[in-house]
Amino acid sequence: MLRVASANVNGVRAAVRRGLGDWLTDRAPDVVALQEVRCAPELVPPLPGWHLSLDAGSRAGRNGVAVLSRERPSAVRTGIGNVAFADEGRYLEVDLDDAGLTVASLYLPKGDRAADGPRAEARQRRKLRFMASLARQLTGSRLAAARAGREFVVMGDFNIAHTELDLASWRTNRRSPGFLPEEREWFGSLLSPRRLVDVVRSLHPGESGPYSWWTWRGQAFANDTGWRIDYQLASPGLAARALRGGTDREPSYQARMSDHSPVLVDYAR
Template identity: 40%
Template structure:
């Protein structure tokens, strides 16, 4: 019989303790996930491991400032090795980038949980965001050299195309949809309309969510808690799995686990779940 696909998910939990109080545990228990990337953990490693339980091997890189950011990778298998070094040493990336290698059969799959800064146009926050994206641009080719089966996933806080934001016209000058931010994704996966876009262009990575959806609006992964954004599906697609082309070619299923109703949400983000037949 063919082996079961590797199910890989990413979710910005917006505080893992709050997420579990709202029902994240019930979602997780029914999804048969093999590798789970988390962002905005905002908890201690002890808290995280206690919530997930003994069945998970947990890697956690907390933020420098307590109660902020924090990324983690939880897996049903032990990590072969993991790394947190990222970019230059003169800016703080703690809690925003965590890499791990996993043995899947006779292959090595490299997984990254990433949390890009929210940013704020024309402020020092945006300068830090650009510095992080610069470091990410430098790191992606090295990841591909390290393992042909690599995926960078998480809340990357940029909508690449107009299809990725419901109200894109009203956000052209706001962080998350600035032309300078979107240009990074042109370099990661190729530019819309150019040869090889999202099929090996740019740095050779493939935006799995967009590849699966095609040229349609969304599917969004983040909606404000405020107003009727969720009910009206006025969202942003800012949670990604960016995979090397070799890994992208193994994809057999892609889903955004959008809650059925506003009061069933356990985060302002929805998980992005991908099955890879490795």
């Protein structure tokens, strides 16, 4: 079995204080994609037994994507081929030859509502530019992995709830960033039985959730009024090997490592 996980840790140092190391030991994944690492490589707390591949970006205390792997990667690549985002620490991929995988970690910009003013409109336009470049990157990476005899999976925080099943309060969020029609349409364009498969949705068809993000405020976590914005999108061959998976939701508000919970999938080898 191959256990693959993704987690937006909302600061890896804080996540370690809240139990990330214990979670890694308990769940024993083979590879983990991390988002919002939020620190330079030399400041990442020790994680014995793991190879860390990290693009921290150049914005201190912001962004940062990483892959933790038991296997030492044969190659590490960063960026989505758009120089406008080259220093932001939003995309990293590694080749794991023994596992037969190329694994990518993604932190997509949140964006904003254009109706909230010029600055918000500019942020949303920038998100859309990132999405266009990312779509090309994912196609290229998937095809390159296939040529090398590897499967491909991109994991992380897409900051988009694809369908009404992926957002508890979808009726009141139809004009919210992350659930705008153009974002949802773009996300759908990534998916195809021959290109990329939303693995968790394929394992939970027709179900609400399983959500992966809840605000820290109020009773959202207790009431499970969340968003499913963290995904594993896999090449068809890997997706067909999925055995079980979903959100590894903590048992209580107090046990949370982040405002996101990990997404974990077991694949047959």
